[in-house]
Amino acid sequence: MGADTRTDPAATGRLDPRAAFVVQFRVGSRVGGPLAGRVEHVSTGRQIRFSSLEELEAFVGEMLSRVAGGEAEPNRPR
Numbered sequence: 001m002g003a004d005t006r007t008d009p010a011a012t013g014r015l016d017p018r019a020a021f022v023v024q025f026r027v028g029s030r031v032g033g034p035l036a037g038r039v040e041h042v043s044t045g046r047q048i049r050f051s052s053l054e055e056l057e058a059f060v061g062e063m064l065s066r067v068a069g070g071e072a073e074p075n076r077p078r
Contacts, residue, residue, distance in 0.1 A: 018043045018067045021060060044072050 025037040040047035050056045066072040
């Protein structure tokens with residue numbers, strides 16, 4: 001069984017809005033099968049289309065690293 005999310009510090013810590021993503025899956029995507037769609041980093045608006053879990057994880061990991069390093073700048077009004 002997994003950790004109790006009510007007491008796990010990783011689950012109860014503050015949620016940083018700069019670490020928010022929107023993930024949209026293509027019809028027919030499923031765990032253990034074809035997985036494809038689009039992911040957007042909310043605060044920067046940067047987005048990619050992905051065709052595998054590895055591509056999705058790579059994008060999210062890259063953006064979280066940029067947030068941690070102070071490199072992910074929010075969208076500026078145009």
